[in-house]
Amino acid sequence: MTIQTPNKTLTLASGTRYAYFHYPGSKQTLLFLHGFPSTSHDWRFQIAYFRSRGYGIVAPDLLGYGGSSKPLNPEAYLGSIMSADIISILDHEGITGPVIGIAHDWGTYLLSQLACRYPSRFSKFVFLSEPYGPPGRAMDVHRINKTTKRQMGFEQFGYWLFFSEDGAGKTIGQNKESFLSLVYAENPSIWKTSFAPVDGMRQWLATGSHTHLAPYITEEDEEHHYKAFGNDYSGPVMWYKRGIRSLGSEEEKEMLATGEIKNGGRIGKETLMITGLKDVVCTSARARLTMKSNVETGKLKVVDLDAGHWIMLEKAEQTNSVLEKFIEEGVGVKSVL
Template structure:
């Protein structure tokens, strides 16, 4: 097991799981996850000669959980990552790796603080530059106005999404994890009317795919029963704030080494349609992309579903820096 430390990141205290010695690699998870999402990467990263530091994003696990919605804006989350990196390695820039929401957190930490970040890798979500409009406008036009359900529109409601998730944490996580994993059949993430709730029509598989054992699920369940879901879901309620903050960086590109890994069955990777050329998309906004890897048959939970493949890409990239 890694060593756990609580780091004063400036605005909040962040729990970090730390393993190994050497240049710092900060691992940032997504929704609804934990530092534990990186359990298959920490040992190999440490063995490769690095310090692996997997954080609980604010609102999760052992990290602070401020109540206000605006406390979960991208401006604050990037400050947390930069604060952890500065506390653990004050004299040199850090390497960042993020998955799901962790990928935009990593990309935007690097975009807003390029002098503090040596390299950045994203799993599941490519870097597509500073947005031209808030994402709320995008999903409103594509989904809500067409009477189609979209989970991020559901998350804009304050209270009902938390209540639905917290009523049966294990059931919620099983259905959510399964619905967008590579083992799920088409339709496991159901199409429904805009006024539906998230769990309506979702599948609780029996058995669950082997990439997540019951003991591993137990860890997540215990974390969310303790922390609740308000902080994690608040991340989705800041699209307008994020848009406004990011406009200051709209003329920048990422100039440090970058890496992209995604799954061809991951709806977050493919956006609203399959990406024909992920490398070309990234290179419009990142000048030193050193690989864009698409894992066949892999769903959303990239480093958990395909740990060996991810490590076989990630470790050589780290060593090449």
């Protein structure tokens, strides 16, 4: 199978360059936002499926990834900046009507920012694995790790500490085969011991450990990944460097106080949350609690799939079916939370 790469590029007035897929369609446009450590290639099964059904597609390599710019300062990854960039891409392509935003992992942070800052540009929202991120919340990784160590037996966000260190991106790049095998592991439970805990990832890479890749990652997918990232993941880990410092949260608090962010930051449009029951980091339980607290009553649907973190790859057909039903029918009376 030939790996497709983004068919469009756009350099913004700021000098930032984005590579992205854009396919016009006869139906509404779907905006796909990938996570870490990925590119728009993560959405290959969804792009093919929905494009064949007449939907418009926009799927960028997000900032720090693939064919897009890779600034090395965390401040460049503020939600205010990146969300404005995405709107600029839509404007450039003449997409002025509301789109459906679909995001996975770190892409959900960006979709959350878009939902707060540009709600009129969206008709529906879909979050995969990681839930909506309410505005104005500071990230306390140490508190989370302490709590999850007590409740779950391991630090759920221990890897944040490693990814936020100077040189982490180069360390990953020097051990990319080991890294990729863990990120896309066939057995998702290995994340409990070797991915999530404090120093788990560091030790995995230092010892050159490997595990079986999940069957949905082909040799071509591996080659695409290595070509996209080379030997340096410094751009992608900037998302963690910004996140661990909660950069942008004070501005969001001010926007909430002035009413610039409406509805107290709660989502007022139909929203779908798809979780993976085998995901040990972005757990289904946490996603349900977060979404129920931050989406207006009657606007939320949650679907749990028997999958790990990479839902749209591992369960591509089911994901497409769930997405299509939500896109066409909304949350539905019987599934409202």
